[in-house]
Amino acid sequence: MRQLIELQRQLVPELLEVMRKRYKILQQVMLAGTIGRRALANVLSMTERVLRAETELLKEQGLLIISASGMSLSEEGRMVLEELEQLGPLVFGNSELEIKLQNMYGLQQVIVVPGNSEQSEASKRELGRAAGLLLKRVIKSGDVIAVSGGTTTAQVAKYLSLPGTIKDVMFVPARGGLGESLDYQANTIASMMAKRTGGQYRLLHVPDHISEEAYESMMQEPSIKEIVEVIRHARIFIHGIGDATVMARRRKTDPEEVRAMVAEGAMAESFGFYFNRHGEPIHKMKTVGMRLEDILKIECIVAVAGGPSKAVAIDAIMRFGHNHALVTDESAALEMIRMHEESGHHGEL
Structure with missing residues (x-):
């Protein structure tokens, strides 16, 4: 070809x-x-x-x-x-925006969809559809795919399909998420993806944010230990990206803890961790599921996020340096490129 x-x-x-x-x-x-x-x-x-x-x-x-x-x-x-x-890209080549983002962050693949997903439902749908098509290309028979919660990954679930030749695929939530809106919980999204593709799924029925004591207790439960072991050996991980303070408040994090995170420079949240503008993890919620050391070993990590207000958060997560692919929109791509060009003239972001 x-x-x-x-x-x-x-x-x-x-x-x-x-x-x-x-x-x-x-x-x-x-x-x-x-x-x-x-x-x-x-x-x-x-x-x-x-x-x-x-x-x-x-x-x-x-x-x-x-x-x-x-x-x-x-x-x-x-x-x-x-x-x-x-x-x-084989037929049309990568767009200029995609090539710039690939080079900026050292990514294997970038897909930029038209428009602004914060203002246009069509662009938000296209983010989900483009990510679904990307997953269709990378998923293999026997894969375990971990997914995070959120409105954007929920869009991906709506558009995901797999050819009949791919068998024995399992979708799992990356971590506990009870307490978030049901439609956007990782459990719900994992089950939707499985139903759309004819795959299997496992659920993790634990709260999103728990105490050290509760965490230790839950990790002694055989059924919890078993599903967590499956999650930690996923080959593919698809996740969204959020603004640190928005996500902390959505999770009803203690206001004092939110102030402390902001003081430490928290800019972005993804997969239960908060990152500063340099992509360094500075705060972790105590959740059951995937750990940072598991993420570092995953073969294929796909981030899906768009909108200009997310540009700083996406930039921080991309600087973390462990994503392989990014699916975003024009508005976020242009803002990230602008930020980098400005930082080139005025010092580090």
Whole structure:
């Protein structure tokens, strides 16, 4: 496949340009759900005349449905778009933003979806869908996949699917999470992912934040010990990223403890740890599940987070240096790049 694409790139480079243009049309229609020609032309910075010719061709191919209310993807269009996205950088190359972020943080892969997921539900859905497609490429038969809670990983669960050739996959929560909103608990998300993929799941019925005494007691329970052992040997870990103070308050952390964390420089929270702006873990909640030493050994760690207000937190977690892939949106990517460019002129962030 790679050889064929390289030959096409050399012999008929215009073919890949046409493919890229039609891919962008299908992608934007999918994001919008239903969209008029004029609005789509504006989004793509394309003349209506050129767009009309392209969309008519896509309609003839059975990929677009055009009605009085606008354009939408047919089922076949969705399948073609997903196939194109599986080929990803191989066909279209990485975008400039993706390459910059890869180089900034030394990541193996970066996916940047259009828009601002804090302002647009479509962009938030696309974050989940892009992460789901990435997982589809990396999950193997027999894998254990650990997941964190949160609104963004819940979006990933909605869009995750696996080919029938992948068997015996198990989804587990990365840590205890009782006490958070049920829809966004890691237990709920692990079970949703399993149901969508035909996989198995195990649940961890312990609170999110417990005392030292309770922790020691729970870790003596055979059933808890067994599931924790499974969690700590996950090959893949998918997690969200949060602002440190927002997450601490959401977890009803003692105000005095929150003030102490802020004084220590806590900027970001992920997988039960709080990090400063240099990516150094400075505070750990006492939770049952994955430990920092387990995270350091995981083969594939995928972070999913977007929105400009998360840029500082994402930057801190990426500086921690143990993620392999990042799925984010344009608004967060641009803000992170701006921060790095400023730090280059005015010293370390």
